[in-house]
Amino acid sequence: MTAKGRVFANPTWKVASPVVSVLIPFLGDDPSVLLKLLDEEAGAVDGSVEIVVLDDGTRDPELTKRLTAVIKAMTLPARLITLPRNEGRSIGRNRLATAARGGSLLFLDSDMRPDYRRFLRDWADLVAREDPPVAFGGISLLQAPVEPRFAVHRAMATKSECVAYTVRARQPEKYVYTSNLLVRRDVFAAESFDPGFSGWGWEDVEWAMRVSGRFRVLHVDNPATHMGLDTVAALAGKYEQSAPNFARVVDRHPAIVSTYPSYRAARLLKRLPGIDQLRPLLRRAAETEWLPVPTRAFSLRLYRAALYAGAIA
Template identity: 80%
Template sequence: MTAARAKVTDNAAWNGAGPALSVLTPFLRDDPDALLALLDEEAASVDGAVEVIVLDDGTRDPELTARLTARIRAMALPARLITLPANEGRSIGRNRLAAAARGGSLLFLDSDMRPDRRRFLRDWADLVAREDPAVAFGGFSLRQAPTDARFAVHRAMATRSECVPCAERARQPEKYVYTSNLLVRRDVFEAEAFDPGFSGWGWEDVEWAMRVSRRFRVVHLDNAATHMGLDTVAALAAKYEQSAPNFARMARRHPEIVAAYPSYRAAKLLKRLPALPWLRGRMRGAAEARWLPVAARAFSLRLYRAALYAEAV
């Protein structure tokens, strides 16, 4: 798809701006309006150092497009909305956002994130001005996320594996990198872009970090944002089903790193079981059983994911 087929909407602050930092937010059917409102509250404090670019990756919702167009035009921050007529995928979308950015540093921020501090942009802009890091991850939290019972399993899993303190993340810097709240210097991104061979959901950001960490230092800091988009067990299971080919692609490219992952070790063990397809169904069933303790359901869902990966590795 060519850039000419994308619809581009700029606000009044866009022309003439010279940002050091570009916030890049792709979305598909999600509504980033609340995130944009929070970011724009910091416009005065960043004093022209930050721009925002939003990519609608083929949602095809005229009502949402009209609402976001109005939001973009009203923002004090320099802002651009790119609307695609069809979905291009997460990796290609992020590469497209980077091509549109003017800042020397790129902050990839997912549309379902909410900054945990009202100095979120200011702290990122200060870091860029002070240290100009190659790669930095600000952190991931659930502080503002919904507490509905239907999201309890996802909350338990994310709390254990993703909401990791800064000091612990720094011990395995390439492992704890998610494009939900990730800063990348432009020259680093140009040297190592996201692999468009990844499709669907999952692992493209981790694989990218593995490549980048061989050449550049990955910094971790405490500037977290909340992931608001918790999923039900059924929705998570569907994402895991999509992610199996991506996990296999990553394992082929980085066998020495992936071999240490618990999910990979579990997949290799499960691969030996002759009744694995039957067992996989039982694992998913246990994860969906509301009468079981949340910890047991979360363990069952992790096993289900490993069983899916066993078919791919």
């Protein structure tokens, strides 16, 4: 394996002339189920779609072996890139774009599941019909696990992420996530993801802020389920990682971010005496299982705002 990673392609890869490249990064997950679901649509897209999967440094030979077998058996042209070390969310997606051959790039997270069996065909049809610069298909929780430990995340995602395309279109740059995002190749060449972001969060929203100033961002109704709901503890950990990224976005796009409720809440909390003592109390309330889910979700949102208050100037 070289520093650039090991590459495996299935038999149909060499002869394909794809229009859309589906780009799936992962770290520690197993995207086999997603790959098999996508491959069920191979006949419907008639060679117009390819799959590129990036293992961003999981370093699990058994997982690599399983994925290689899955990709080898796929009808869709597919390629697996296995990196020797983690490069991060932005760099990994930029690398995927370089490896793709289609004129449009569909970024799809490994824990997503298409909600309808016309998912790839609808994306390919949209490209053939309109060739949009950027299009976001939407996120749902239709197939996500319904377990008490994920109730807070479900409540928060339902309110802030699982938004109808007609509502998303009113603030097109705000509701853009790499979980189900189509980008035309020339647009991505003009505006790639900022490698200065590290850890979790905000690199896709910041990218959309830059892109929306130059290109049309279309919102469509072609959702996929986010299967990876988190516990409160895991979600709080991600928010902790995201605070420096949030500050980076504020520094680069103050006019846009100033309209966001998360920013306004952070500014208010920053003026509050004792904010450092308040943060752990908010997290504890969010993790308290006997409290009502809406109360816990509100506490977790305040915890995130309190983290962001400490990160912004």
